[in-house]
Amino acid sequence: MASGSNWRSKLLGSLEGQLQLATYTAVLIGFTGATTTGLWLSNRNQIRNGEAELQANADHLNNNLEAHRHLGQGHSARDWSPTIEEEVRQELRDQSSVRTTLWIELADGRLVLPTVGPIAIPQKMMRATMQAHKQDPKTRLISVEDEDYLTLLGRSYPTGERLWSSAKAIDAGRIQNEFLGWMILIGVGSMLLSLITITVMVRRIVRPLLHLSERSAALTADTLNQDPIPEMTAAPKEVRQLARTYSDLMERLALSWHDQRRFVSAVSHELRTPLTIVQGYLHRTIKRSKGLSDDERRGLKTAEEESIRMRMLLDDLLDLSRGDSGQLQLNQEVVDLGLLVEKVADLSQSNLTDRRLEVLNNIFIDESSEALADPGRLQQVLLDLIDNAAKYSAEGSLISLILRSHPDGIAIDVKDEGIGIPESDLPHIFKRFHRAKNSSGSSGTGLGLSVVALLMSAMGGEVCVQSKEGEGSCFSVILPKPASTASSAS
Known part of the structure; x- marks a missing residue:
């Protein structure tokens, strides 16, 4: 189910996918319409050509019969002698062929057939033709014993005789099948070439838009003027x-x-x-x-x-x-974090009259607690984090300052038992003016944590947070060790 959703999203969720789908659909509709129209025209032309051929044979035979005064112009088959009937049958044979057969239906229903020769005369087809025309005078194609025939009533005489002609439609079917095969072969090849061309053209059209999108995603306040958009001369x-x-x-x-x-x-x-x-x-x-x-x-x-x-x-x-x-200036120096944490705790005591504050130093005795930092700015960071913890904690709750080792240097944790941070707010907590959705009851501008992140980045360190709504938060400040201390530890 997920793969189907991803497929639909990829195809319909982008401009490139929609353009490709629209053009593919247009090509498919065009190919189907052209093939269907071609087959219909081919079939119609085959029928018309066959009818024209049958009509030409019938007209030629009628002219000969009228010329010899056998039919037409007041002459009737009732006046034929055996010799004349044999002449008419021979004339029918002369005008017939392997594919075409002509015959005359007399007024009493008898049939005058071509002279018997090496080509068999399909009498079942003749009867079926006349029966079909009685039911529907517009009948053109009939099927007899799995054979298709094109039939035509060439002439009806006033004296009751009727001149019929028919031809096997097997050649028309074969030509139609060959035409269909070539149409499919050429059409599929053309469609594949069209789809490849469309894909290349759509990607060329969409590529500048993707480039603009990527530039927008990477845009920051500092890069607004530093990385201008180049001229897109090849774009639409x-x-x-x-x-x-x-x-x-x-x-x-x-x-x-x-x-x-x-x-x-x-x-x-x-x-x-x-x-x-x-x-x-x-x-x-x-x-x-x-x-x-x-x-x-x-x-x-x-x-x-x-x-x-x-x-x-x-x-x-x-x-x-x-x-x-880019004008933020710091005085980086080696700072004993153990002493600085104690100083920060003393400064915070006066503002935490209704909160408890404890300091835990988890650095081993044989390890150094020195790190690279700006002592004044680091003190500002810790005081801001303690003030933030007190703001969102209940009276009498505990705030802990924990000094500990970290794989990237030394960490200072500011841990509280407050309201915590919703999981959806954690990725944005250090952004400017962002405030967690459960902090509406407390005053604040949303700048404090963004300043903390800025100062820590400027000191070469980082700040991160672990929190769960209703269970408190733990902000961790991580600072690098001095080069000499780090090399001796390794």
Whole structure:
């Protein structure tokens, strides 16, 4: 069942398949129509030619009979003497042949047959011919003892006599069969050649469209202007026009994306300094002011937290903007991850008043916990992951920071007991502005994890996630070891 579905999808699910199917169908219909029409015309021509031949023989015989005053012009077979009848029979023999037979039906129903010779006279055919014409005067073809005959009533005389002629249709059948054989042979060869030509032409037409599709699939914000579409001079006019339109669209997108980057970078820079000043003044006001009421202090504390959140958002936007423009700078150095994890845990304790945080160091004593990273950026990554874990975990739940060895270096796991991530969202969780479908109850912009992925990539590491909805998540940060440590370990 699956193979049938795949076959239909391949044939009908693509432009190339539909064009091929349409042309194959047209060729098949054309071939069938031409063959059928040819056979019908051939059969009709054979019958007409046979009738014309029989009519010519009958007319010639009638002229001779009238010339000798045996029939026609008031003469009747009742006036024949035995000698005249013998002359008529001899005339019938002269006009007959191996294929053709002529005879006269008298008014009383008797038959005047050709003179007996080496060729047998098919009397059964004669009787069958006259009987068939009595039932249907338009009868042309009859079959007697597995033989087909073409029959014709050549002349009816006023005195009651009728002149008949017939011919075997076996030659017409043989010619028709030969014609059919050649038609099939030539038609099948032509159809195969047509199908091959159609396949090549359809693929040539579709190839530029496939090229545009591949270019679209590989298109990113950074390659909008770096890899222009070449001129498709061999493609059809409509495809060339589509390629030009697509190229113009890429240019407009590149310009729009460039303007967007400049706007985000400029706004982030302009807002970051005022927000830092506002945050500083709020912090000093809370610390130094003595006459504030509890409500006023809570309001200022809320304003300070929101200003911190806005500054972190601007920092994320700046990092993404720098990453897109290739201006993201990091200070790679050897970092002791054991110490850094402890520091990150201490910094997080103040924000996790209603969550439990534990640190597990699973690195063996004789192994180094050093890795290559930017300590400030790595600290930002871990704090973002811990904040993300706390955001989607219940009060009193446990968040674990686990340091462990990894085949590609050293890994730091941030594990929680939160709501987890649906399986359908896992492939997209590190994309910008993407939020899992079960995260609607929590605030967020969808930028935090995309910044984490950007920073880890810039540090030469990676971040991955394992999660099941309702059972929590585990984000793993993997960093390479220093060259000296890696070589000594190997």
